[in-house]
Amino acid sequence: MAFTVVIPARYASSRLPGKPLADIGGRPMIQHVWDRAAESGAGRVIIATDSEYIADAVHGFGGQAVMTRDDHPSGTDRLEEVASSLALDDEAIVVNVQGDEPLLPAALIDQVAGLLEGAPDAAIATLCEPITNPDELFNPNAVKVVMDNAGRALYFSRAPIPWDRATFETGSGPEWVPDTAGWYRHIGLYAYRVSLLHQFVGWQPTPLERAESLEQLRALWHGARIQVGIAEQTPPAGVDTEADLERVRVRLAGQSPQQE
Template sequence: MTFRIVIPARFGASRLPGKPLADIGGKPMVVHVRERCLESGADEVWVATDDERIAVAVQAHGGQVLMTRPDHPSGTDRLQEVAAQLDLADDDIIVNVQGDEPLIPPAVIDQVAANLAAHPGFGIATLCEPITTGTELFNPNAVKVVFDVHGRALYFSRAPIAWHRDAFADGAPGETLPEGQWWRHIGIYAYRTGLLNRYVGWSPAPLEKAESLEQLRAMYHGVPIHVAPACETVPGGVDTEADLLRMRSLIGEGQ
């Protein structure tokens, strides 16, 4: 199996501007992400950005950068431009690793690429992990996924799915939930290039706009998405200043 990793990195994050360049242990966050990716089995690791400051920082640490347009509506669109620049074949696999996951385990990167390679009938592969508390299940920032016995995604939502009719009759459940019934989506994706080329030609789907989840555009157009539990725990990414402080502490303490 061969695959490439692309790390989309934008400077203008709404909640934490300049996030890819945030210093963690003396290095920009995006550099930490790239170093994790280099520990995987990927053939190449690219950072895709529209900002010269990010490009300079990555290249200063020996990284490969592709400059992309500034007007992409989503990370998936940016990924497709990278595939076009690299002139990849339709069957080539690209793994999208978020630039705010400096502790992502290399094993899960290999896992999601291998899952897509092993399931030729799927256009995308992604991962999930158990939800064990009512707080997380009812948190709209934690994206939930349900999937069938073959690992095919049935739906992604910010709502608490599946809805347990009896247990949730009086509202949110307590803090302890049984494992194996509810799953949080982990935002790592493996794509075939041919799917990316089709994706960017589709208009945003009604479900995608309602949930603000771009993977629903692919599902709306009938693309099967493979879902599997992650082989290792994936630490949370960096969305807020509090997340950044936590990550600095974790990396400073050797995790």
């Protein structure tokens, strides 16, 4: 299976400016992300950035960086610019790994790429995991996904979908979540066919996307099929805050690069 990993990495961040360069065990966070991607079966790993500082750091540890525009509205647009600059074939598979996921298991990168390769009628593949915690089900920051019987996404929402009418309308709602109800939390790891990336950047944000603030709804709106698989393992949370950064530092403290 041939695929390329692209890691979008912006210097600007409202919560943690310069986040990709944050030190974790003597190395920048972007290097840890690179290492996780390099452990996968990807034929090539590329960091897409609009920052010379990040590009210099990447070159310093022997990685490949591609400079991109600084006005992209999303990481998907940055991904498409890289695919175009490298003249990737329309059927090529590109996996988007976030630049703030230093603990992402390489197995999940391989899984999502394989999922797309095995679904020729799909343009995108992504992962999910079962929800068993009531707080997560009703948390708008935990995106839920509903699939059909072939694993294709029907809808993504910040609301608890599907809505269990018989249970939730009796007032039991957040206090009761059956283990077998079939609720799933979306994991934001994507594999794309390059042809979809070229289409996506030409589509304007759609009403559902604006309402939910979920970019993947733009693809569904335009009829693109998204194949969803249940993750083989639960990925650790990424880095959004200083507390997250400290948590990752503690977890990786004392580990060699081979042990991470």
